[in-house]
Amino acid sequence: MxxxxxxxxxxxxxxxxxxxxxxxxTLWLATSVWVKxxxxxxxxxxxxxxCFTGPALLGPLAGALVDRFPRRALLIWANAGAAAAVLPLLxxxxxxxxxxxxxxxxxxxxxxxxxxxxxxxxxxxxxxxxLLADANGLLRTAQETLRLVGPLLGAGLFVVAGxxxxxxxxxxxxxxxxxxxxxxxxxxxxxxxxAGEGGGLRFIAxxxxxxxxxxxxxxxxxxxxxxxxxxxxxxxxxxHRSPAFVGVLAAVQxxxxxxxxxxxxxxxxxxxxxxxxxxxMLFGAAGALLQAVPAHAAVLPGAALFxxxxxxxxxxxxxxxxxxxxxxxxxxxxxxxxxxxTVPQTxxxxxxAALIAGAGxxxxxxxxxxxxxxxxxxLFAQRAERPAAARPPSGLPSExxx
Numbered sequence: 001m002x003x004x005x006x007x008x009x010x011x012x013x014x015x016x017x018x019x020x021x022x023x024x025x026t027l028w029l030a031t032s033v034w035v036k037x038x039x040x041x042x043x044x045x046x047x048x049x050x051c052f053t054g055p056a057l058l059g060p061l062a063g064a065l066v067d068r069f070p071r072r073a074l075l076i077w078a079n080a081g082a083a084a085a086v087l088p089l090l091x092x093x094x095x096x097x098x099x100x101x102x103x104x105x106x107x108x109x110x111x112x113x114x115x116x117x118x119x120x121x122x123x124x125x126x127x128x129x130x131l132l133a134d135a136n137g138l139l140r141t142a143q144e145t146l147r148l149v150g151p152l153l154g155a156g157l158f159v160v161a162g163x164x165x166x167x168x169x170x171x172x173x174x175x176x177x178x179x180x181x182x183x184x185x186x187x188x189x190x191x192x193x194x195a196g197e198g199g200g201l202r203f204i205a206x207x208x209x210x211x212x213x214x215x216x217x218x219x220x221x222x223x224x225x226x227x228x229x230x231x232x233x234x235x236x237x238x239x240h241r242s243p244a245f246v247g248v249l250a251a252v253q254x255x256x257x258x259x260x261x262x263x264x265x266x267x268x269x270x271x272x273x274x275x276x277x278x279x280x281m282l283f284g285a286a287g288a289l290l291q292a293v294p295a296h297a298a299v300l301p302g303a304a305l306f307x308x309x310x311x312x313x314x315x316x317x318x319x320x321x322x323x324x325x326x327x328x329x330x331x332x333x334x335x336x337x338x339x340x341x342t343v344p345q346t347x348x349x350x351x352x353a354a355l356i357a358g359a360g361x362x363x364x365x366x367x368x369x370x371x372x373x374x375x376x377x378x379l380f381a382q383r384a385e386r387p388a389a390a391r392p393p394s395g396l397p398s399e400x401x402x
Contacts, residue, residue, distance in 0.1 A: 004134045009126045009184055014135070016180030017119070018142040020079070020173050030166040031089070031101055036232060036243040038095045043353040045243075046229035050353070051102040053225075053346040055109035059339030062114040063200055066331025071122040071188055074114065076181050082111035083174035089167040116338055121330035124322050125188050133273075133319045137264040140311040144257025200329065200336025209324040212382050213274050214337050216375045217317055220281060221341045223371045225348030226364040227288070227306070233361035238294040249303050256307025264315035273320035278379035280312030285372040292365040317341075 005011050036045040066074060085107035088100045127135045204210045235245040260280070267276045283305050290302025317337075325333040352364055 016177035019176035042232040046353040049228040051105040052109040056342035059335040063332035063335025117334040133265040133268040141261025200332035221345040225345040226352035229352040230361040252303040253307035256304035260308035260311035273316040277316040278376040280309040281372040281376035284309035285369040288368040292362040
């Protein structure tokens with residue numbers, strides 16, 4: 001990771017993203033706990049995540065925009081839009097206005113649908129190919145580290161000062177990545193659409209390096225979203241704790257990610273991206289099974305294992321996408337892959353919210369474990385391949401303007 005931070009533009013870019021993540025990590029838990037407190041419903045709280053992930057259906061449009069316009073400028077406008085999207089939360093004053101939470105989360109989700117492919121594509125223009133796994137690992141480590149602090153901060157703000165303080169903190173945090181992006185002087189590849197080359201999904205379907213990992217990730221996410229609803233039941237029904245205890249579980253998961261994040265890049269070099277993803281799925285399956293046991297001694301280690309698995313899945317997946325995709329298609333392929341995994345996740349969140357009352361949270365956690373093991377076996381069965389370390393054709397070196 002030191003080699004990544006030695007690149008001035010990467011250092012500036014990653015700092016801006018980290019500050020933005022701090023604001024987000026305080027808000028996502030506060031809004032779900034807020035809805036749970038206002039409505040008393042696990043399903044209503046889970047729908048917060050459903051609204052946030054639903055706009056992923058706009059992924060193909062977002063990817064096309066990323067490949068057609070300057071990515072740095074798009075990121076600046078998208079960050080400004082995300083800051084504006086959280087402001088409707090300030091008007092929520094009772095159960096009758098919970099719909100504003102859903103609206104705000106949907107708007108934030110739309111902004112992130114554009115942010116994520118643009119962030120990934122711009123990173124490829126900033127960081128050499130052999131350091132992409134390190135940069136992705138650093139970003140994921142920062143994200144999960146902040147989840148160690150953010151959920152506790154968000155829950156604390158919710159109890160002490162109310163959720164609107166968390167809203168203001170998140171809105172203000174977007175100013176930092178905007179300022180960092182304005183300082184960057186990045187040489188980006190010019191958009192040159194080629195007639196008949198198709199979109200991101202078509203490229204993924206034809207790519208032997210991308211097709212298996214996207215398919216396995218999409219299948220895993222068909223049940224992964226159950227965890228967004230089961231976490232409230234684990235805290236309430238399993239451990240007999242208040243909704244705010246979800247913040248403790250999220251913090252334990254973040255602590256596990258402190259192990260998974262820094263180890264992701266070395267494991268990519270040792271195992272390759274696909275097998276790192278498979279290993280993460282096995283850890284996630286074990287974590288889900290442990291959380292089904294109604295005891296602190298099982299749930300807390302289970303949350304930690306779940307946390308370890310997430311950076312391995314994310315870094316392996318993202319790095320494979322970046323390294324196996326030409327520069328001109330970075331936005332479309334990343335957006336298509338994100339849609340391919342987020343749509344199943346969105347459906348699983350809604351399905352989990354509908355099934356949890358009848359099936360129970362333990363059955364949903366068992367389903368997560370079974371599917372994750374099956375997906376891991378599929379990836380391990382693929383031919384072992386060490387991804388190329390060379391930078392994909394993505395542009396010239398970048399620097400920070402004075």
